Amino acid sequence: MEGLFFNVNGGYVEGIVRGYRNSLLTGQNYSNLTQCESIDAGPFLWRLPGHSPPNPSTSALAGKMTDKLVSEFRYLIAQSTGSTAKFLEYLTYGYMIDNIALLITGTLHERDTRELLERCHPLGWFETLPVLCVATNIEELYNSVLIETPLAAYFKGSLSHQDLDELNIEIVRNTLYKNYLEDFFNFVNTHPDFAGSPTQDVMSEILQFEADRRSINITLNSFGTELSKQERRKLESLMLSRAEDVEGVALAVSAVADYKAFFDAVGLSQGGSGMGGMGGGPADGKSLEDLFYQKEMDMSKLVFTRQFTPAVVYGG
Helix, strand or coil: CHHHHHHHHCHHHHHHHHHHHHCCCCHHHHHHHCCCCCHHHCCCHHHCCCCCCCCCCHHHHHHHHHHHHHHHHHHHHHCCCHHHHHHHHHHHHHHHHHHHHHHHHHHHCCCCHHHHHCCCCHHHCCCCHHHHHHCCCHHHHHHHHHHHCCCHHHHCCCCCHHHCCHHHHHHHHHHHHHHHHHHHHHHHHHCCCCCCCHHHHHHHHHHHHHHHHHHHHHHHHHCCCCCCHHHHHCCCCHHHHCCCCHHHHHHHCCCCHHHHHHHHHCCHHHCCCCHHHCCCCCCCCCCHHHHHHHHHHHHHHHHCCCCCCCHHHHHC
């Protein structure tokens, strides 16, 4: 039944995203790139918006590609209504969190926050973002965030202006991400347009994985730092917060086959530590983070095997 009405409001957006995906570089394109003697000889520059300078730098190419991504995403938003529009809005919240964390850091170091606006990711831009630059101290910035940004609900009840200091900036970022993921999960599971639909199935799995990955990373990187168990408990599951070392983390996640396989593959199950607990032993040269990233890519590809869902925007 979910397909009966989805195409009325969301079918066009889904079709456009599938078209975007078909325009991505193919394996043959990448093979051809390895044979090029210069960037200008690449077969893909004609796809980028604007005119690329001769022999462009990697930063210039990245900028052009980001511009193209932002332009296409904004087009999707312009074509969306109702629950699909809200779903796309949720996809921008992660970038908003990064932008606000950047402004908090700049305010702490008494930098000109207006200059920092140029470094903010355009997908995390919102109308009142420049208003935050008026703040001259952390308390003013905190009050502005609660009033002027879409992330206000993620601050209330979780963070106070006393939490916004240099030592806590990553705790602030991860707290906001935790609240964001929980809110997004609740949205796709309770909204009448998504409950019982492919969107609920796909996004629930993706968001649960993202929450797990962030929790595992936080736990592994917290060993040997001043982050207390109480602070960790606010950011991760109870089982992970009890872990005293890498082996404890491996034991806590061993009930999930994929995670157990990842830890075994990089040798962390036997007490390997690596860089911040993320390196481990050889797994075809891959780290734990590489294996998580590969899992994320596999899940994103599988999204395109489903129909009648805006989740393809996330997967794309």
